Amino acid sequence: MPVTLKGDKELKARMNSIRLAFKPAGRAWADETVRIAKINAASHTRSGKMIKSIRRSGASKKRAAVSAAWPARVIEGGHKAYDIPKVHRRKSKVLKFAGEGGRTIFARKVHRRASPGTPFLRPAGAEALRRDPITPEVIRAWDSAA
Numbered sequence: 122m123p124v125t126l127k128g129d130k131e132l133k134a135r136m137n138s139i140r141l142a143f144k145p146a147g148r149a150w151a152d153e154t155v156r157i158a159k160i161n162a163a164s165h166t167r168s169g170k171m172i173k174s175i176r177r178s179g180a181s182k183k184r185a186a187v188s189a190a191w192p193a194r195v196i197e198g199g200h201k202a203y204d205i206p207k208v209h210r211r212k213s214k215v216l217k218f219a220g221e222g223g224r225t226i227f228a229r230k231v232h233r234r235a236s237p238g239t240p241f242l243r244p245a246g247a248e249a250l251r252r253d254p255i256t257p258e259v260i261r262a263w264d265s266a267a
Contacts, residue, residue, distance in 0.1 A: 135266040140182055142262030146255045147185030150246075151177040153253060154187050158245035165196050165239060175242075189242065199238025205231045 126132075158175050166172060174190035189197075205216065206229070220226040 131266075135263050138262040138266035139259055142258050143255070144180055144182050146258040148177070148180040149253060150249050150255065151180055151185040151187050153249035154242075154246045157248050158187065158189075158242050161241035161245055162193065162196075165241060166192070171196075187242065187246065193242065195236075195238075197238055197240055197242050199236045200233075202235040203233050205233060 155175055155177055159172050162172050162175060171190055171192045174188075175193060176188060178186045178188035180186075215227045215229055216231055217225060217227055218231070
């Protein structure tokens with residue numbers, strides 16, 4: 122004897138609507154994250170290149186993503202201490218840079234201290250989700266499907 126489930130068509134329609142509801146909600150979240158991240162990044166950079174690189178890189182039925190250029194990831198996550206040898210300069214035998222008080226300094230290598238990082242992308246994502254949560258969109262899709 123076959124078993125039938127009452128409301129199976131409605132349940133399938135609701136489940137499908139939830140799956141489809143994330144794409145516009147995820148796109149809106151990613152766009153808001155980009156807007157907030159660009160505002161937060163303005164205090165971490167002197168040029169606009171890094172700010173221009175922050176963008177929504179995709180929004181599908183399962184996820185939305187925000188991407189940025191490499192300098193943004195270094196600012197976000199920090200870096201370990203490292204030495205800059207003269208090998209990175211082509212024809213010179215020493216590194217030349219401006220020191221404190223406008224002095225010119227010559228050195229065979231330069232040591233960069235570690236940086237702890239200044240998060241601005243992750244907090245922007247959390248703030249965008251707090252401002253416009255996805256839950257109402259999912260509830261709206263669930264209710265309108267039946």
